[in-house]
Amino acid sequence: MTDTRKSLAELGIVDAVQLEALFAALREEFDRAAAEARDGTEWEALRVAWAGRKAGKLRQITENWLKPAPPELKRAVGQHLNELRAHLEATLAKPPQAGAAAVAAAEAERVDLSLPGIERYLGVRHILSQVLDEIQQIFLRIGFTVVDGPEIETPYYNFEALNMPADHPARDMWDTLYVETPRPGELLLRTHTSPMQIRWMEEHQPPVRIIVPGKVYRHDNPDATHAFAFYQVEGLAVDTDITFCDFRGVMDYFVKEFFGPKVKTRLQPSYFPFTEPSADVYGSCFVCEGAGCRLCKQSGWIELCGAGMVDPAVYGFVGYDAKKFSGFAFGMGVERMAMLKYGINDIQLFFQNDVRFLRQFR
Ligand code: DAH
Numbered sequence: 001m002t003d004t005r006k007s008l009a010e011l012g013i014v015d016a017v018q019l020e021a022l023f024a025a026l027r028e029e030f031d032r033a034a035a036e037a038r039d040g041t042e043w044e045a046l047r048v049a050w051a052g053r054k055a056g057k058l059r060q061i062t063e064n065w066l067k068p069a070p071p072e073l074k075r076a077v078g079q080h081l082n083e084l085r086a087h088l089e090a091t092l093a094k095p096p097q098a099g100a101a102a103v104a105a106a107e108a109e110r111v112d113l114s115l116p117g118i119e120r121y122l123g124v125r126h127i128l129s130q131v132l133d134e135i136q137q138i139f140l141r142i143g144f145t146v147v148d149g150p151e152i153e154t155p156y157y158n159f160e161a162l163n164m165p166a167d168h169p170a171r172d173m174w175d176t177l178y179v180e181t182p183r184p185g186e187l188l189l190r191t192h193t194s195p196m197q198i199r200w201m202e203e204h205q206p207p208v209r210i211i212v213p214g215k216v217y218r219h220d221n222p223d224a225t226h227a228f229a230f231y232q233v234e235g236l237a238v239d240t241d242i243t244f245c246d247f248r249g250v251m252d253y254f255v256k257e258f259f260g261p262k263v264k265t266r267l268q269p270s271y272f273p274f275t276e277p278s279a280d281v282y283g284s285c286f287v288c289e290g291a292g293c294r295l296c297k298q299s300g301w302i303e304l305c306g307a308g309m310v311d312p313a314v315y316g317f318v319g320y321d322a323k324k325f326s327g328f329a330f331g332m333g334v335e336r337m338a339m340l341k342y343g344i345n346d347i348q349l350f351f352q353n354d355v356r357f358l359r360q361f362r
Pocket of ligand 1: 048191192193194235272276305306307308328329331332
């Protein structure tokens with residue numbers, strides 16, 4: 001360490017060459033100290049030690065070397081001192097290297113809390129499962145039981161016992177897919193869930209209150225409103241004193257629970273071989289509230305399901321006394337319910353399993 005408190009004579013400096021080496025050594029000492037300073041505090045200590053006004057090395061050099069320098073060295077001392085001062089000032093103006101690195105590291109790790117998070121999608125239940133569930137819950141609340149039955153049926157259950165003998169023209173209401181069997185026409189894919197009415201009544205005495213959710217099949221070409229396999233929910237209630245009023249009340253209850261309390265119901269005369277009288281259940285259009293729009297084709301009403309009072313002829317097939325018992329039945333398409341409720345305009349969307357469609361229904 002060069003001692004700047006001693007005079008040049010005391011240090012043994014007598015010529016320009018020695019002087020140059022002396023300042024070079026000083027400069028090196030300073031550079032080493034600057035490289036070692038880690039933070040603001042150490043940097044400040046360095047500044048005070050070298051450029052401090054009272055006792056910094058620059059000050060001592062001025063006092064101990066420059067002022068008392070012999071005339072032949074004075075000019076050279078002044079020049080070296082100015083160069084050293086300029087170097088110190090330039091270096092001290094920049095923040096310590098280690099501190100800069102720390103700032104850069106902290107900057108890299110900074111968390112921007114205003115950035116949007118990474119969304120990770122959870123799976124969702126298929127919209128049809130959700131709607132099926134909702135329909136079942138609505139009927140479970142008023143005492144119905146959920147049952148299911150076979151998707152491969154005999155013509156007897158799918159047609160005959162529902163009051164459609166062979167060659168009955170009403171069989172044409174359902175485009176039927178038959179299963180290939182040795183004797184053609186023995187088995188078919190059920191075209192509706194109504195066969196379960198017969199199967200249940202064969203085995204149970206009234207009171208009957210069941211709903212039958214399940215898949216049905218039709219020989220239809222797929223388009224925006226047709227699919228060859230889709231879901232229905234069948235309903236059947238039979239007891240000693242069930243009236244048309246009970247039927248209407250239950251339909252009204254369901255429609256209000258499923259579509260909302262503002263929706264009104266209307267029954268329109270219809271025809272099914274297994275009900276008498278038969279009715280189509282309509283709900284007031286929940287888009288325009290009856291004023292008329294594209295969804296309800298300007299009528300203010302939307303067809304929801306087929307229904308009616310069980311035809312006494314059906315009781316004959318299951319051994320019920322038609323004089324003692326009465327009841328009602330209905331059958332609704334589940335995709336249709338979902339399409340109406342959620343404004344879905346293509347039934348094929350339910351079967352394509354495109355997550356962009358499915359994940360909208362959480
Ligand atoms: N099974 C009929 C269909 O698929 C719907 C239906 C209408 C069911 C009237 C019923 C009913 O139980 O009483 O088109």
